[in-house]
Amino acid sequence: GQSLEQPSEVTAVEGAIVQINCTYQTSGFYGLSWYQQHDGGAPTFLSYNGLDGLEETGRFSSFLSRSDSYGYLLLQELQMKDSASYFCAVKGGYSTLTFGKGTMLLVSP
Amino acid sequence: GAGVSQSPSNKVTEKGKDVELRCDPISGHTALYWYRQSLGQGLEFLIYFQGNSAPDKSGLPSDRFSAERTGGSVSTLTIQRTQQEDSAVYLCASSPPGLSTDTQYFGPGTRLTVL
Numbered sequence A: 001g002q003s004l005e006q007p008s009e010v011t012a013v014e015g016a017i018v019q020i021n022c023t024y025q026t027s028g029f030y031g032l033s034w035y036q037q038h039d040g041g042a043p044t045f046l047s048y049n050g051l052d053g054l055e056e057t058g059r060f061s062s063f064l065s066r067s068d069s070y071g072y073l074l075l076q077e078l079q080m081k082d083s084a085s086y087f088c089a090v091k092g093g094y095s096t097l098t099f100g101k102g103t104m105l106l107v108s109p
Numbered sequence B: 001g002a003g004v005s006q007s008p009s010n011k012v013t014e015k016g017k018d019v020e021l022r023c024d025p026i027s028g029h030t031a032l033y034w035y036r037q038s039l040g041q042g043l044e045f046l047i048y049f050q051g052n053s054a055p056d057k058s059g060l061p062s063d064r065f066s067a068e069r070t071g072g073s074v075s076t077l078t079i080q081r082t083q084q085e086d087s088a089v090y091l092c093a094s095s096p097p098g099l100s101t102d103t104q105y106f107g108p109g110t111r112l113t114v115l
Helices: none
Strands: A003-005 A009-013 A018-025 A032-037 A044-049 A053-057 A060-065 A070-075 A084-091 A097-099 A103-108 B005-007 B010-013 B019-024 B031-037 B043-050 B053-056 B065-069 B075-079 B088-095 B110-114
Touching (some): A003 A084, A003 A097, A018 A103, A032 A060, A044 A060, A070 A084, A097 B043, B005 B088, B031 B075, B043 B065, B075 B088
Antiparallel strands (some): A003 A018, A018 A070, A032 A044, A032 A084, B019 B075, B031 B043, B031 B088, B043 B053, B088 B110
């Protein structure tokens, strides 16, 4: 089976940097993804790591270490609109994703 | 272009009734997924379609749940004899073939309330 652990909540102020960690235990691993979900909205894709290292997309970066079964999402120059839930997800077999329970990010002025 | 659409957006039903939830994926997307999300929880995988076949239906919680996909496009998730614990948001996602990142594009969901 697959299981993922991420913090339930993180708080930060506008302009700050925040890191959301994700550790996983999987029977098969093909990549780690991150999704953002605003309250009442649909999850939207943010980032994907298939190999070890850092992937950067604008203010967001994602890191993966397969040997440590660990990844993180880094959000820089936080804005109020970044307040949302962030989910890490592991791709197992059949291209299906197993999602973590999500981290609620609260950005305050 | 048009995204993933789902209908209805909200469904209130009585315990014991059957419900059908519909998903229209993005045109050309061969993979289709159903998830369930309870309040404040993560996404629980239900079933995966590749074309019209379902190679992975391991997430369906009971035999009251079934899904089909026709013409490699529209999918219907059916819940028979609904129970209160079935209340959740049901999300559908699709993805195109050959995408290395396996990005999934989600619809807005159907909020199911079982009274």
